[in-house]
Amino acid sequence: MNPPKSLFEKVWDAHSVRELPGGQTQLLIGTHLIHEVTSPQAFGMLRDRDLPVLMPERTFATVDHIVPTHSRVEPFEDEIADQMIRELRKNCDTHGIELFDITTGHQGIVHMVGPEQGITQPGSTIACGDSHTSTHGAFGAIGFGIGTSQVRDVLATQTLVMNKLKVRRIEVNGELRPGVYAKDVILHIIRTLGVKGGIGYAYEYAGDVFDRMNMEERMTVCNMSIEGGARCGYVNPDETTFEYLEGRPYVPKGAEWDAAVERWRSLASDPGCHYDDVVVIDAADIAPTVTWGINPGQAVFIDEAVPDPAEAENDAERASITEALEHMQFDPGHRMEGTPIDVAFFGSCTNARLSDFVEAASVLKGRKVAEGVEAIAVPGSQLVKAECERLGIDQVFKDAGFEWRDAGCSMCLAMNPDKLVGDQLCASSSNRNFKGRQGSATGRTVLMSPVMVMAAAVTGHVTDARRVFESKPEVVA
Amino acid sequence: MSQTLPPIRRISGQAVVVPGDDIDTDRIIPARFLKCVTFDDLGPQLFRDERFDEDDQPKEHPLNEARADGATIMVSGDNFGCGSSREHAPQSIHKAGFEGIIAGSFAEIFFGNATTLGMACVTLQPADLRELQDLLTSNPALDVTIDVEALEVQAGDRIFQAELPSGARQSLLEGRWDPLTDLLAAADDTKALVEALGYHNGMRGRSA
Numbered sequence: 001m002n003p004p005k006s007l008f009e010k011v012w013d014a015h016s017v018r019e020l021p022g023g024q025t026q027l028l029i030g031t032h033l034i035h036e037v038t039s040p041q042a043f044g045m046l047r048d049r050d051l052p053v054l055m056p057e058r059t060f061a062t063v064d065h066i067v068p069t070h071s072r073v074e075p076f077e078d079e080i081a082d083q084m085i086r087e088l089r090k091n092c093d094t095h096g097i098e099l100f101d102i103t104t105g106h107q108g109i110v111h112m113v114g115p116e117q118g119i120t121q122p123g124s125t126i127a128c129g130d131s132h133t134s135t136h137g138a139f140g141a142i143g144f145g146i147g148t149s150q151v152r153d154v155l156a157t158q159t160l161v162m163n164k165l166k167v168r169r170i171e172v173n174g175e176l177r178p179g180v181y182a183k184d185v186i187l188h189i190i191r192t193l194g195v196k197g198g199i200g201y202a203y204e205y206a207g208d209v210f211d212r213m214n215m216e217e218r219m220t221v222c223n224m225s226i227e228g229g230a231r232c233g234y235v236n237p238d239e240t241t242f243e244y245l246e247g248r249p250y251v252p253k254g255a256e257w258d259a260a261v262e263r264w265r266s267l268a269s270d271p272g273c274h275y276d277d278v279v280v281i282d283a284a285d286i287a288p289t290v291t292w293g294i295n296p297g298q299a300v301f302i303d304e305a306v307p308d309p310a311e312a313e314n315d316a317e318r319a320s321i322t323e324a325l326e327h328m329q330f331d332p333g334h335r336m337e338g339t340p341i342d343v344a345f346f347g348s349c350t351n352a353r354l355s356d357f358v359e360a361a362s363v364l365k366g367r368k369v370a371e372g373v374e375a376i377a378v379p380g381s382q383l384v385k386a387e388c389e390r391l392g393i394d395q396v397f398k399d400a401g402f403e404w405r406d407a408g409c410s411m412c413l414a415m416n417p418d419k420l421v422g423d424q425l426c427a428s429s430s431n432r433n434f435k436g437r438q439g440s441a442t443g444r445t446v447l448m449s450p451v452m453v454m455a456a457a458v459t460g461h462v463t464d465a466r467r468v469f470e471s472k473p474e475v476v477a
Numbered sequence: 478m479s480q481t482l483p484p485i486r487r488i489s490g491q492a493v494v495v496p497g498d499d500i501d502t503d504r505i506i507p508a509r510f511l512k513c514v515t516f517d518d519l520g521p522q523l524f525r526d527e528r529f530d531e532d533d534q535p536k537e538h539p540l541n542e543a544r545a546d547g548a549t550i551m552v553s554g555d556n557f558g559c560g561s562s563r564e565h566a567p568q569s570i571h572k573a574g575f576e577g578i579i580a581g582s583f584a585e586i587f588f589g590n591a592t593t594l595g596m597a598c599v600t601l602q603p604a605d606l607r608e609l610q611d612l613l614t615s616n617p618a619l620d621v622t623i624d625v626e627a628l629e630v631q632a633g634d635r636i637f638q639a640e641l642p643s644g645a646r647q648s649l650l651e652g653r654w655d656p657l658t659d660l661l662a663a664a665d666d667t668k669a670l671v672e673a674l675g676y677h678n679g680m681r682g683r684s685a
Contacts, residue, residue, distance in 0.1 A: 014674060017666050021651070022644035026663055028670050038563065040514040049657075054664065055671070066512065080512040087514055131562040131586060147564035147590035148516075149655070157660040159667055161589075163644060195499055196556035199585055229559065231585050295499050295559070316498055316554065323497065413508045413561075434503040434560060441507070441526035 004270030007123075007236055008167045008202045011142045011267065015125045017159055027162045030124035031141075032058055032154045033110045034097075036088040037065040037415065038129030042151035043091040051156045053095040058158060060119055061092050062100040064109045065130075066415045069378050069405035072102060081416065095155075108381020108407045111135040111349040115219065116383055118248025122237035122264035127154055132349050132431065134225040137234030138218035139241055140267060142202070144232045165231065166200055166276035169269075171207035174283040179466035181359075182217035183351060183429070183449035185209060187289040187299045189221075190228040193279065195297040198230025201276070204269065205235050209283045215244040216353040223350045224431050227296040236268035290336050290462055291433045291447040293324030298433075299447070300336060302464045308332035327435055328444050329423065336446070336462045341427045343420060344369070344457035345438070346402070347378030348412035348430035351450050356429070357388050360450040361396040363465065366473035369401035370460030376403040376418065378410040400458070414439025427456035482652040485625055488577040488597055490549030492621040492632075493539050494610050495524070500553055501560035502587065506569045508561075519565055520572030540573075544617040552579045552610060552621075558587025567591035577623040579630055579639070581606050592645045595654045597623050599639040601630060609637060625649050 005013075015028040034042075039061070046053070053059065066081040076082040092099040100106040100113050107113070111132055114120035122140035126133060129151045136143030150160055170189060190197075203225050210218060218235045225233030235241075242261050245251050252260045287301035298321075300306055309325070309332060312318035325332060330339075346352070346360060357379065369375045377397045379385035385407055388394050394404050411418040412430035419439025420426055426438055426445050433445035446462055455465035510522040528538045535541045551570060557580040558566060567590045570578070577597040591598050601609060612632050613619055622631040623639065625646060630637045641649075648654045 015670070017663050017670055020644070020656075020659060021653075022647035024644035026660060026667075028667060028674075030674070037511050041516055041564075044515060051661075054667075078512075084512065084514060129562060129564075131560065133562075145562035145586050147562055147567075147586065147593065149564060149590065149593045149657075153657055153660055156657060157664060157667060158671070159660050159663070161644075161656045161660065163642065195559060196582060196584070199556070199582060226560075226586075229556065229584065295501070319496075320498055413503075415508045415511060432501075432503070432560060434501045436507050436526045437503050439509070441531060 004273040006167050006204060006269040006273045006275065007140055007234060007267050008142060008165065008204065011123055011125060012164060020161060024161050024163055026159050027125060028159055029127045029154050030058065031060070031114070031119060031126045032158070033114055033126065033128035033133070034059060034061045034151065035065055035110050035130065036063045036067070036084045038148050039091065039151055040084060040087045041148045042155060045149070045152045046155060053097065053155045055158045056096040059097045059155065060100070060114070061088060061097050062107050062110050062113045063088060063102065065409050065413065067102070067408045068416045069408045069410045069418060072406055078417070105382050105386070108383065109349045109352070109409055111223065112353065112380040112384065115139065115215070116248070116381060118245050118251035121245070121251065122241060123267040127160060131226045132223050134230070134232045135219050135223040135349060137222040137225065137232050138215055140234055140237030140264065142232050142234065145226060165202040167204055168198070168201045168277040168279060169204045169206055169275045170279045170281065172209040172281045172283050173207040174209070176209060176283045176286060179288055179451070180286050181449040181451060182213060182220040184286055184289045186221045186224040187291070187296065187447065188286045189281065190224065190297045191289070191299045192281065193228055195227065195295050196229040198225065198228040201230050203228070203230040203233035204275070205233060210235050211238070214355060215240060216355045219353065220350055224296065227431055237264045238268070288449065288452055288464060288466065290452065291445070292328060292330060292334070292336055293321070294327050294433055294435050296431065296433060296447060298324055302337055306330055306332070306334045306336065337464065339446070339462040340425065341373060341446070341456050341461060342424035343426040344373055344375040344453050345411045345426050345428040345430065346376070346450055346453050347380065347410050349380060349409070350431040351429040352378060352380030352384065354384050354387055356450045357384065357393050360454050361393040363451055363469040364400050364454045364458070365396045367400055367458045369457045373457055373460050375401060375457045376405055376411065378405040379407050381407045411438050413437065427453045427462060429453045482595065482655055484652040485595055485597060485649040485654065487622055487624045487626065488549060489620060489622040491544065491547055491618070492550040492552050492613055493545045493548040494552045494613050495539055496554065496610065498554040498581070499556045499559055502558055502563050502566035503560055505558065505566040506563065511563060511565050516565065516568040516572065519569035520574070523569040523573045547574065549574060549576045550579060550621050550623060551575050552613060555581035557583050558591070559584035562586045564590045567594055567596060571596055579606070579609065579623065592648065593655055595649070597625050597641070597649055599623055599630065599641045601637050601639055605637040608635070
């Protein structure tokens, strides 16, 4: 009998090419994803050393970070953006790499394209020059973000130098209260364990709440593992996983599908396997959560007050709270409820999937964006956008006064023209509230679930969506 | 094909303290500077929005002080380099002349990216880090050494015990911090492993 192992260990061991001096592992990367911003320099490094791409069929590309979402007319207004996108096309063409370009109808944020196409599969190792590669862990894959030199390494060798991670099992048991979403769960986990709590760990999400979540909700949670310091986070593959994947373009078909499912099932963590740490959270303790500061761990339940530096436990915490309050222009003890917003951003690889749009549209229908609020809805992929349009969801957003955009990362990191201006405050369904993150050095970001963004958009302030949407809309479109 | 890299045993020079915990990569290099196809021009953009206001006027920041001129070592707090995986962050620090970073802890992706550039990223115990920061605040001209071999940080006559994961330490000492040559050497093993791993064969459908 083999000793019981976690999924992480099984996948790690299976992909270990060899141990390197110093105890690091040369790890095979089963699937490599690239985009226009962190890959051109890597291809340049290959050219400098006259190296080919070792396994071009194991790399997939799309454009997301810099691509404009308001107009798809080429050449793009931003010359450098245009150049970077052309560079990606050229590199993919030269090396025979599949590119999900705008014209394919399958373009989107790289962490949406992988799952949609069935490229993201259980038990694989997935790397991408983007920290939110942890998203793919929702499928029981080990996905992690890498730098550009490592993109080069994967292109040239299909491997990486990695240190083996420890595994922390995070169980959320019981039932979530109504109006509490996957986003609230991960914000609560990060708040509880801290933004550096996950350094050195892979997070295994388990328990009733994750068992019941659909794949898109699991992706929301795994996506933000890195915000808690964990380079990857995963959920063990189960029937929900297989149901989502079956029939997608890149998964095996027929008898090969059956064999794959059997193999994937065997990769789930064994009962009684070793965990380096276990954290148990009661689902009933989680309420709709919003951030108040400048990192994703600085969060409160919507009915709580933000901290007072005077009550900090140590100097470092005091300095951190003071800096955050100063940037956010909040007083100690401020209540997030009622904080006026300037912008509502609904998008990003955290929360711009079909189920996010369905849920958001169900509360938005018949309501209007508050006067003075700039609201944009950015589907994460062209497929999500098309499906929303088929279902009439785009009309709900347009009728409410949202701008309805094309797929991309948009105002999550503001590399394209979608940016905050000055000290605007943005209710955002994205993943980072760092200073300057949304394109203005003094801009302010409040992270929350899509439904909470809808509540903020229609009332003009940060508020409890449960209360806003308990009654029928007053304004009928 | 093989690239010979110099071993990195110790780094000495002037140090500059960038105080605070959780200094993220968006702060180190704002996203708008990621619009580039090479890393060459990133040095001057380091901490751009912390150092300059919206009218490009310098703000109060340690990197804008005279003492930062020619500094080779950066000293910061906990969880340095958290957030995005952008290599542009360590590249901008490196291109601005820094060869080593001393912190309370490092975010993982940043640490790997920085090590691959040959930067020594060592951590100190909280009390030692505080003392080092205080020493540098009162005596900015103090020479600091990161001794990768001895796992020490020396500042004047003070010596602090430093930490550096063994893999990274060894790769710096042996001049193997850029791993590409090592990785290329195992190409045959890699191909054999791909063959052996069943799921790879199931990944078809380029035109499905």
